[in-house]
Amino acid sequence: MNALARHISDTIRIEGPLSLSAFMTMVLHDRHLGFYSAHESIGAHGAFVTAPEISQMFGELLGLWCAEIWRMQGGARSVRLVELGPGRGTLMRDALRAISSVPDFLGGIDVVLVEASCVLETLQREHLRDASVPIRWVRQWSDVGQDRPLFILANEFLDALPIRQFVMTANGWCERTIATDPEGELVLALAPDPTPLATPATRGDAALGAVYEISIAAEALVEEIACRIAGSGGAALFIDYGHAGVSYGDTLQAVARHKYVDVLASPGGADLSAHVDFGALVRCVKQTGACAHGPVAQGSFLRGLGIETRARQLSTQNSTKVNEIDAGMRRLIAPDEMGELFKVLAIMPAISPPPPGFETC
Ligand code: SAH
Numbered sequence: 001m002n003a004l005a006r007h008i009s010d011t012i013r014i015e016g017p018l019s020l021s022a023f024m025t026m027v028l029h030d031r032h033l034g035f036y037s038a039h040e041s042i043g044a045h046g047a048f049v050t051a052p053e054i055s056q057m058f059g060e061l062l063g064l065w066c067a068e069i070w071r072m073q074g075g076a077r078s079v080r081l082v083e084l085g086p087g088r089g090t091l092m093r094d095a096l097r098a099i100s101s102v103p104d105f106l107g108g109i110d111v112v113l114v115e116a117s118c119v120l121e122t123l124q125r126e127h128l129r130d131a132s133v134p135i136r137w138v139r140q141w142s143d144v145g146q147d148r149p150l151f152i153l154a155n156e157f158l159d160a161l162p163i164r165q166f167v168m169t170a171n172g173w174c175e176r177t178i179a180t181d182p183e184g185e186l187v188l189a190l191a192p193d194p195t196p197l198a199t200p201a202t203r204g205d206a207a208l209g210a211v212y213e214i215s216i217a218a219e220a221l222v223e224e225i226a227c228r229i230a231g232s233g234g235a236a237l238f239i240d241y242g243h244a245g246v247s248y249g250d251t252l253q254a255v256a257r258h259k260y261v262d263v264l265a266s267p268g269g270a271d272l273s274a275h276v277d278f279g280a281l282v283r284c285v286k287q288t289g290a291c292a293h294g295p296v297a298q299g300s301f302l303r304g305l306g307i308e309t310r311a312r313q314l315s316t317q318n319s320t321k322v323n324e325i326d327a328g329m330r331r332l333i334a335p336d337e338m339g340e341l342f343k344v345l346a347i348m349p350a351i352s353p354p355p356p357g358f359e360t361c
Pocket of ligand 1: 117
């Protein structure tokens with residue numbers, strides 16, 4: 001048992017079983033032992049590789065997407081570019097470099113990065129030290145500020161937010177918990193009493209053993225962001241692996257060194273995440289009066305933004321890297337790689353035509 005497992009086991013001995021949400025929060029964010037406290041959580045040497053780490057084109061195209069929406073919305077004088085969960089800072093670095101080709105937009109922005117991990121914040125500060133715009137770091141979305149329209153980017157952020165799981169039993173929906181066995185080892189368990197739960201009609205009837213997942217944190221965040229955009233303009237792009245029309249299922253997963261591992265095996269040593277329920281998020285957006293576009297598949301989104309043209313341009317400039325550039329693009333857009341599994345959801349003000357990359361949906 002590692003040190004964080006022992007700490008969680010002690011907590012359960014004193015306070016009783018933990019919800020999956022509480023467990024995920026401890027595993028990901030413990031100040032000393034949590035997954036995101038480790039320096040090398042993301043990237044080739046970390047647990048997993050994300051789209052901005054695969055190719056510079058990802059951040060560039062997202063940055064230009066923001067500039068284009070800003071232009072479509074009339075080109076406000078001052079706006080804020082926000083990234084939720086910026087990882088190593090790579091996406092923002094590439095986005096700002098691309099945005100420098102739109103000086104009117106670049107001249108009016110400040111950047112706010114929402115990052116819970118001190119370790120990753122340090123890494124982001126290093127990677128963004130040459131940025132030509134003011135950058136501020138905050139720990140949570142509520143500190144981003146209300147004084148100007150927001151353009152929000154979030155890649156693989158929602159999947160890191162805690163989920164709760166409920167399992168259909170003969171008594172009804174019982175919450176999945178983390179408990180301990182007589183030796184103090186962490187085990188999956190179920191709350192003895194059912195939780196009254198309103199499951200959306202879109203999920204259909206639940207058989208015994210069906211698993212219902214909900215991320216209250218993700219839904220609340222998306223709803224708040226949609227309210228802001230409905231009221232003040234701007235836009236948000238959420239990119240993540242997930243599904244739009246779910247039934248039931250357990251999607252909680254742990255990944256260490258690019259491989260799936262047992263969720264309880266080494267808390268803090270592996271990333272914990274769950275598939276994003278985009279259908280639920282779209283319903284949240286619609287309640288606010290903002291407009292949800294998508295989700296569309298990442299491959300079709302990036303092709304719509306011209307990734308193939310950009311790849312050809314980069315290849316002409318770097319003739320020794322043609323294969324690398326092409327392989328990066330393939331990983332991002334091919335249906336058997338990230339192109340289909342990853343989805344893109346845009347949140348826009350109510351009266352707005354489909355943004356670039358969503359024209360076909
Ligand atoms: N967007 C990056 C990193 C994805 S990993 C990329 O694509 O490479 C998830 C990121 O979200 C990490 O930076 C992590 O520290 C941050 N994060 C996770 N939960 C968070 C929370 N509740 N509040 C703020 N940041 C969080």
